[in-house]
Amino acid sequence: xxxxxxxxxxxxxxxxxxxxxxxxxxxxxxxxxxxxxxxxxxxxxxxxxxxxxxxxxxxxxxxxxxxxxxxxxxxxxxxxxxxxxxxxxxxxxxxxxxxxxxxxxxxxxxxxxxxxx
Amino acid sequence: xxxxxxxxxxxxxxxxxxxxxxxxxxxxxxxxxxxxxxxxxxxxxxxxxxxxxxxxxxxxxxxxxxxxxxxxxxxxxxxxxxxxxxxxxxxxxxxxxxxxxxxxxxxxx
Numbered sequence: 001x002x003x004x005x006x007x008x009x010x011x012x013x014x015x016x017x018x019x020x021x022x023x024x025x026x027x028x029x030x031x032x033x034x035x036x037x038x039x040x041x042x043x044x045x046x047x048x049x050x051x052x053x054x055x056x057x058x059x060x061x062x063x064x065x066x067x068x069x070x071x072x073x074x075x076x077x078x079x080x081x082x083x084x085x086x087x088x089x090x091x092x093x094x095x096x097x098x099x100x101x102x103x104x105x106x107x108x109x110x111x112x113x114x115x116x117x
Numbered sequence: 118x119x120x121x122x123x124x125x126x127x128x129x130x131x132x133x134x135x136x137x138x139x140x141x142x143x144x145x146x147x148x149x150x151x152x153x154x155x156x157x158x159x160x161x162x163x164x165x166x167x168x169x170x171x172x173x174x175x176x177x178x179x180x181x182x183x184x185x186x187x188x189x190x191x192x193x194x195x196x197x198x199x200x201x202x203x204x205x206x207x208x209x210x211x212x213x214x215x216x217x218x219x220x221x222x223x224x225x226x
Contacts (some may be wrong), residue, residue, distance in 0.1 A: 033214065042218035043204070045160065049157060091160055104149055106206075106214060108160040 002027065003096050004109035007073075011032045012115045013082050021077040021112045025094030026085060033093045034067060045092065051073060082116045089113050122208050123217035127176045131225050134195050138220045141187045141204030147210035150181055156203045156221065159167050161204055165190070195224045 005024040011021050025032050034046040045059040049069035060067065064082075069075040079086055090113075092105040123140045130136045144152075150167035165172065168187050171180040178191040188207075192199055205217040 035216075043216040045215070046211055048213065065223075089158070104208065105151065105163055105166060107163065111160050113158075 004092060004107055006092050006109035006112050008112060009038070009110060010113050010115070012117060014117055015083055016081050019079040019082050019086070019114055020115070021076070021079075021090050021092075022074040023092030023094075023109055025076040025092075026107055029094035029107075031095045031097065032069050033036075033062050033095070034075075034077050035091045035093065037089045037091060037111075039088070079114075084112070084116050087114055087116045120144060120209075121217040122214035123203055123220050125207050125220060127221040127223060128221055129145055129223045129225055130195055132195055132197060134162070134224075135154060135191065135193045135201075136195060136222065137191045138157075138205075139184075139187050139189050140207075140217055142205075142207045143186070144207070144209045145180075145183075147207045147209045149203055150188045151206040151207055151214075152181075152188075153179075153204040153206055154215075156201050159217075164203070171223055192222075195222075197224050197226060200224045 004026055007022050009018045011074045028043040030050055035043045036046055037043050047060050047067045052071050064080045089111045091111045092109045095106045128136055143209050152164045153161040154164045155161045165179045167179040167181050176193045180189045200223045202219040202221050204219045207215045
């Protein structure tokens, strides 16, 4: 069972460009979370999605950031018109639906390191 | 008040030592608790889920104190490979997971 997959692992964008980050959850997991980690800081929740639905986006900046988790394919975190302050590691995590047994745990992908030049 | 608070450390301990980390949480209705470890520039990896009765996995013991709203992680017989940042995670009823800023541990030969 492959773990959570993220790509690209490293992404360099110039200011003003768009960044697209992809996340494929673990098999059987229908819940996806996105987190951002700035250098020397802790993980900050951004958004929680289930298939075709955004459940909680309270951690997302109001502008330039959007996320989706379509019926088919990976979850996408999109950052438009990137600025230097967007440079960070972006981690995706997945978890199984509640009530499927076991503990409600999150498993993380390797992250995408975004550098804005 | 932050949802989850941890002492950032750093904790520098010799090999073989026992070290303990505490983490406090603000939401008394929180239901699920976890410890993750994060190595430098890597993703967090689940170390332990914390059960209400406390649980042990080899050299690692996790405890939950609901009355005082804290969880702890005890590492016995520290190894060099235990050097990492340890993240406390709390899941209140609902969908969000709150992460502490992490406690840095360095095990010294």
